[in-house]
Amino acid sequence: MSFVDKKVFVSGVKVCEKPLRTLQAGVLRVDYQSGFLRYIRIGELEVLRLVNFALRDHNWETIPFSIIGEVIEEGVDSFCIRYRALFKSPEIDYEAMVEINGDTSGRIAMRFEGRSHCDFRKNRIGFTVLHPLKEYVGQDLEAVHANGCVQQSHFPDLISPHQPLFDLSQLKWKVGEFEATLKFDGDVFEMEDQRNWTDASFKTYCTPLEKPYPQEVRIGDSVKQEVCLCVSGNSEQQGSIDDTSQIVSISKGHNWEPVPELGVGKSQEIAMLSTAECECLSKLGLSHYRVELDLSGSDWREVLDVADSESQAMGLPITFAIFLSHVEDLTELLEPLALLGRRVKSVLLLPKGRKVLPSDWIPVLAQRIRSSSPEVLIGAGTDAFFAELNRERVPTEELDFLSYSLNPQVHAFDNLSLVETFEAQGETVRTAQSFADGADIHISPVTFRMRWNPNATETEGDHAEGELARDVDLRQLSLFGAAWTMGSIASLGRAGATAISFYETVGERGVMQASQPVNPELFGPAPAGAVYPIYYVLKEFAEARSACYLDSSVPRAIVSLLVKKECSSRLLLANLRDYTVKVDLKEVFEPVSLSCMDANSWNESTGVGYGEDLPKCTFSQTLLDLPPYAFVVLEGSVK
Numbered sequence: 178m179s180f181v182d183k184k185v186f187v188s189g190v191k192v193c194e195k196p197l198r199t200l201q202a203g204v205l206r207v208d209y210q211s212g213f214l215r216y217i218r219i220g221e222l223e224v225l226r227l228v229n230f231a232l233r234d235h236n237w238e239t240i241p242f243s244i245i246g247e248v249i250e251e252g253v254d255s256f257c258i259r260y261r262a263l264f265k266s267p268e269i270d271y272e273a274m275v276e277i278n279g280d281t282s283g284r285i286a287m288r289f290e291g292r293s294h295c296d297f298r299k300n301r302i303g304f305t306v307l308h309p310l311k312e313y314v315g316q317d318l319e320a321v322h323a324n325g326c327v328q329q330s331h332f333p334d335l336i337s338p339h340q341p342l343f344d345l346s347q348l349k350w351k352v353g354e355f356e357a358t359l360k361f362d363g364d365v366f367e368m369e370d371q372r373n374w375t376d377a378s379f380k381t382y383c384t385p386l387e388k389p390y391p392q393e394v395r396i397g398d399s400v401k402q403e404v405c406l407c408v409s410g411n412s413e414q415q416g417s418i419d420d421t422s423q424i425v426s427i428s429k430g431h432n433w434e435p436v437p438e439l440g441v442g443k444s445q446e447i448a449m450l451s452t453a454e455c456e457c458l459s460k461l462g463l464s465h466y467r468v469e470l471d472l473s474g475s476d477w478r479e480v481l482d483v484a485d486s487e488s489q490a491m492g493l494p495i496t497f498a499i500f501l502s503h504v505e506d507l508t509e510l511l512e513p514l515a516l517l518g519r520r521v522k523s524v525l526l527l528p529k530g531r532k533v534l535p536s537d538w539i540p541v542l543a544q545r546i547r548s549s550s551p552e553v554l555i556g557a558g559t560d561a562f563f564a565e566l567n568r569e570r571v572p573t574e575e576l577d578f579l580s581y582s583l584n585p586q587v588h589a590f591d592n593l594s595l596v597e598t599f600e601a602q603g604e605t606v607r608t609a610q611s612f613a614d615g616a617d618i619h620i621s622p623v624t625f626r627m628r629w630n631p632n633a634t635e636t637e638g639d640h641a642e643g644e645l646a647r648d649v650d651l652r653q654l655s656l657f658g659a660a661w662t663m664g665s666i667a668s669l670g671r672a673g674a675t676a677i678s679f680y681e682t683v684g685e686r687g688v689m690q691a692s693q694p695v696n697p698e699l700f701g702p703a704p705a706g707a708v709y710p711i712y713y714v715l716k717e718f719a720e721a722r723s724a725c726y727l728d729s730s731v732p733r734a735i736v737s738l739l740v741k742k743e744c745s746s747r748l749l750l751a752n753l754r755d756y757t758v759k760v761d762l763k764e765v766f767e768p769v770s771l772s773c774m775d776a777n778s779w780n781e782s783t784g785v786g787y788g789e790d791l792p793k794c795t796f797s798q799t800l801l802d803l804p805p806y807a808f809v810v811l812e813g814s815v816k
Contacts (some may be wrong), residue, residue: 189652202279361404446684
């Protein structure tokens with residue numbers, strides 16, 4: 178396959194993300210990248226995940242900024258960083274001076290002084306601080322409020338629907354044998370549980386959401402803020418791990434479990450799949466075909482008929498996502514639904530114009546569907562984020578499953594942040610199970626970008642001419658996209674999700690390019706009719722009977738699991754990093770053959786890229802070099 182831009186094919190981004198630069202502040206090590214501090218840690222213990230700032234407009238869009246005049250002064254165990262941040266959008270012109278200081282005592286301070294060069298509306302300007310999950314879920318925490326009152330609290334265990342802490346000026350908590358203190362100045366801060374949006378963190382931010390928004394910002398308005406982290410304890414330097422050079426080991430720690438039922442959604446890009454497209458998609462061996470029907474529209478019958486034809490050509494049962502404005506909207510669907518019979522696997526009931534299906538609709542709708550189609554599974558929930566379902570929980574007595582959608586780019590948009598979401602994806606399933614009363618958990622759908630913004634304060638405009646649509650991401654056709662998809666399946670599957678609908682069939686949001694692409698000049702790396710790397714990941718999982726989810730010594734570098742098929746066991750590996758990672762297999766697997774999907778194996782001569790099997794070679798080593806974002810299938814025996 179000929180790809181125009183190899184960089185896009187590998188990483189899914191046109192502009193390479195800056196490498197992490199590791200700095201020291203006393204006992205603290207921190208990675209600096211693009212103006213922000215990441216992975217502040219003491220040895221192997223993560224103190225903070227991220228310290229950054231954001232300008233969020235009236236629709237909660239994060240405005241990008243450029244860095245001007247960056248200066249980094251680095252000592253043996255101290256540093257100072259200074260730069261100007263310029264925020265530009267069609268409506269916004271904003272500038273900030275930023276200074277970050279880390280000293281030998283284990284103190285890091287970050288200052289932000291911003292000024293507006295125009296009038297605009299904002300929902301937030303200022304710092305956010307992220308606490309990681311692994312070290313802190315359920316752990317004790319001391320909060321000091323703006324009036325000086327001290328509150329003994331804790332980080333939430335299950336995902337908190339609303340803010341667990343308000344009106345903050347200081348936080349104090351334990352990190353191993355150390356004590357960490359975080360002070361805020363310049364605004365009032367509060368904390369939210371970002372697992373609601375699959376961010377793997379607890380976020381402390383300003384300004385309080387109880388204040389009306391959006392707020393008017395006038396030309397010349399200024400903001401001054403500072404956050405300061407201090408740690409105290411044993412001053413001896415802790416051991417540190419360099420993720421880029423270490424060998425990653427994988428180990429078993431879980432039982433064999435069923436693989437979630439995987440499906441794909443109907444394309445919104447083309448009216449009907451071609452015979453060749455259906456044939457290629459049928460080879461995936463998926464469990465269902467997700468089809469949206471808006472019963473308040475005039476064309477839902479036509480969509481249903483086309484979907485029925487496509488589903489039969491692919492050999493897949495349909496799972497309908499039904500959008501209703503009123504309970505009575507369902508009436509006209511009951512007869513066509515009954516006529517489809519066993520070709521319908523499930524019906525997901527969703528509201529049109531609301532975030533969550535009203536609870537009092539569920540008994541009426543479920544009874545009507547069961548009367549005409551008794552074998553169809555019935556679910557309800559939200560077409561938006563898990564946060565909406567968590568805040569407005571629906572009764573499950575009449576339901577077979579609860580459902581919510583998932584995308585990894587609500588708050589952050591770089592590859593490292595997308596990988597971090599795996600930790601939180603499983604947490605949404607765990608929390609949903611806590612109020613599902615035994616109902617299954619479906620994720621429908623999983624996409625790379627937000628399909629719609631349930632919290633927008635006004636309708637978002639169309640994308641500019643010559644640009645991809647807002648909900649399209651080049652990661653869709655990339656090796657990174659395939660590795661991320663494997664990580665998502667592993668996270669959700671390990672947590673107990675029963676079914677997951679990924680992406681669409683063809684096109685810019687699909688698992689393969691359309692036979693007649695809509696925007697070949699914009700989505701140009703993928704030739705007509707070619708499959709994306711995601712295709713091969715889904716195929717491996719869809720063919721599996723059961724899986725054993727493995728532990729990685731560096732979870733943000735390697736995702737791995739064992740799968741059982743009819744006559745063989747396989748080890749699946751994906752590299753989540755943009756550099757080669759060495760993986761030690763000896764504890765879990767003895768390979769006899771290897772199939773690798775990376776930048777060098779994707780070409781027309783092998784048929785890879787058009788649905789043919791990945792090339793296989795003899796391989797018996799237990800130490801493997803995994804290229805950037807590569808996906809590997811090893812056949813052999815499980816230890």
